Amino acid sequence: MSAAAKLPSLLSSAVAQARPKFNIFMKYARVELAPPKLSEIPQVKAGIAKLLNSAKTGAWKQLTVKQATLNTLVGAEVLFWFYVGECIGKRHIVGYNV
Numbered sequence: 001m002s003a004a005a006k007l008p009s010l011l012s013s014a015v016a017q018a019r020p021k022f023n024i025f026m027k028y029a030r031v032e033l034a035p036p037k038l039s040e041i042p043q044v045k046a047g048i049a050k051l052l053n054s055a056k057t058g059a060w061k062q063l064t065v066k067q068a069t070l071n072t073l074v075g076a077e078v079l080f081w082f083y084v085g086e087c088i089g090k091r092h093i094v095g096y097n098v
Contacts, residue, residue, distance in 0.1 A: 036044060054060050063071070087093050 060068075
């Protein structure tokens, strides 16, 4: 049997194997990538106030290495998505000064 004859069966099995993982991805993407609701705005304000208070009092010095690493990764993710949004807004990557 030639490779061209096997291609449809390979594609269908790949789609069948990927479908459950894609469904799980979509389940979490709908929740995690959604903008905040109006009812969540007070939580956002409280989180920002807590972050500013932590910066003023030096409480960030008492974080464990695991917590500091996690906070750094979250900050890097926010920065990454900011740059992705900027590139999407400019509608091209070439010539973008980072």
